[in-house]
Amino acid sequence: MRFEMSDWVQGKAENGELIQGFIVAIYETEAVLKVHVVQSDNEAVVGKAVMMREQWLKDMPFMETEDAGQIADLIDLALATQDGAWFQELSARLKQGARKDAPSGGQVGHRAVRNRLDLPRYQ
Template sequence: MNFEIGDWVMGHTGEGELVQGFVERVNVLQGTLGIHVVASDHEEAVGRAIDVRERGTKKMPEFAFDRAEPILSMIDLALMTHDEHWFNELSGKLRDIRSASGSAEEASNVPASVRNRLGTCSLR
């Protein structure tokens, strides 16, 4: 399978840990991928870059930008990784979705607090 930098992947490390993240580098000669881990069953791996074998890794399904909720989660991830370009891209898609669905009422129905993997955040 051909992997490119930026692909979202899921695989196992040499120690059998399940990791999910995005490809930061591809080493064709050694058959490895450098992955920035965003989720793992080994919590110490989250937020770190690790190498995994290409053959034990698969691409994750493409993300559909059709609802606001998943985009908000991706915006959280863009903020955590300090990726300004990705943040701006996601914010633009979120504006498009909200304007297309007439989300003035959707924005007013936002709960007083939101829970994400970083904790609870008060919106008011």
């Protein structure tokens, strides 16, 4: 299996809906993953876990961010997903960035979300 727990993924479900989210369970024998959906063109599945075949999914691209507002948004996401380690990491980077005057201070990685038009939206 090419994915691990908590990886951010995007893909197209069997019925054609686009989903973006993170992996919450892996069933290797069936090559199936349970994905907690944070964005979809089907609003009914947002916030729910859906089963997806491995071949339907791909990794979300990794991008760097320096913006304190984006880091704060990621902190909110870490709280919503109850990811304590990520929350601590983001909080430390936000504090570190606040202490530095240089624009390169406090960089933190995040995943860019792309819509059907392939335009980036940052999470």
